[in-house]
Amino acid sequence: MDDMMFLTFLATLMGAAWRLATPLIFASIGEVFSERAGVLNIGLEGTMLVGAFCGFATASATGSILIGLLAGILGGMAFGLLFALFTITIKADQIVVGAALNLLGMGLTAFLFRTYYVSTGKGIEIAQPVHIPFLSDLPFLGEAFFRQNLIVYSTILVTILAALVLYRTSFGLTLRAVGEHPKAVDVAGRNVAGYRYAAVLVGTGLAGLGGAFLTLGHSNQFVEGITSGRGFIALAVVVFARWSPTGAFFVSLLFGLFYALQLMLQAEASVVVPYQVLQALPYIMTIVTLIVVRGKGAAPSKLGQPYEMR
Template structure:
């Protein structure tokens, strides 16, 4: 009986880890594009908050989850456009602009939510798990991998597509060259600014999608600060994954495991550790991961540096 309970615990943990990793997967893969082009966007937290709010607002108004996801992506991209204008066109410091947008995202979403939605007390219908015949009923595997909603499953497609675009297309080759040798790209007659704009739009669009998942696929309501630092963790995931979309997918799953573990341990009566310690687990692991890999990464050589076009 104890063995069966343990296997059930592991299956539930694996399934929850993938769900909780989903916003990190979207945001970190998007940030891989941005950093590969030499743009460090630390404003992911604010971007994800904007995506979460826009997704919730659209789904609240229309009852459509697909439209909510689209609104989350558009909201993230609009926020990213502001970042791109200041950092690429005006060559402002990327760290300063990103930090400012984090503050703007937190304040703006909190203000709009309190103004228009906090008094309603209403939630929305979230994406439901898809039942896959036969597979969903498999012991252990069915619970862990075949009872998720379509947004969770789409993370696999996003990771594969991102890897293909970055490493198998001319666009991806040039994008990576922009982060390593922007002068060579400029001399070849291609616009460094245009590729960096494209990278930021892809990155913030995916970050907005990750934020929208929190309100459309995880919770049925927007809450102030719903991202809970996931944007910052996504930045750590990119470094830990060595700027690889596939690596970002698997490292995000690892952090999702820590999120799920702390939640499940809090529900165990036999665990006497203070819940605050358990809540800090994902963030503590972020710090440990960054310390362990310090100096071992292969960051794009022009990451965070503006480029003066000829």
């Protein structure tokens, strides 16, 4: 490979990395909110699937990507409401409920897909890259950064907004306190359960959006299990990002890079590694990530524990 080809390869790689990181960015930032309030939602995978399906079904009915995205968010939040009801109100074990929601999400979406869509095989129009005058035409940089669709660009906005809300508003402060010392929040007269509901709804709404991106901004079809573990990888991203939204953005980009590398090396004829090795890359890197980060460090101290009012 000469220098010019390598640069083109690199530019395409970086563009693809951001695109492939997008669902992870949404889901992991959402999970940051949820976990900062003390709620560990391992049902993220099922939630993303629901978002992906709702987005796909709505967009194919209305023809509008925007309405599809909204449906994805709402679908995710509906699932989140179920999760919150069981973990916050009923105070059931968060891991057990999360596992149930994964089964439910997988089953429901596959059931509905097979009942209504599988025979039609119809795809939808996905969000197209926007052409930004001058920037999109730049050599190298244009391909790498400025030929994405609006959903991909919106990850920056979401990251900044999430950081502002979490660190610069009284809502964010209280939300973080709920995860560290819920009793203090309770004594101060704020509603612990209410904040946890809000955090879970924000989290699952974003997870639904991440799922919807898969069917509306990436592939034009719903496929059973289309998330292929992204919900679980997002959990690891949150740990690596030390529960910070900006951290989650950059760690997701790193994982996007693994996904992109995998896809592009598979297409590269000169690579002799079996494609399964590349396929396993994101999963292996997730485990490596957890080893490198070592332990909980900055985890919210009440993560995973229901709050009992005394």
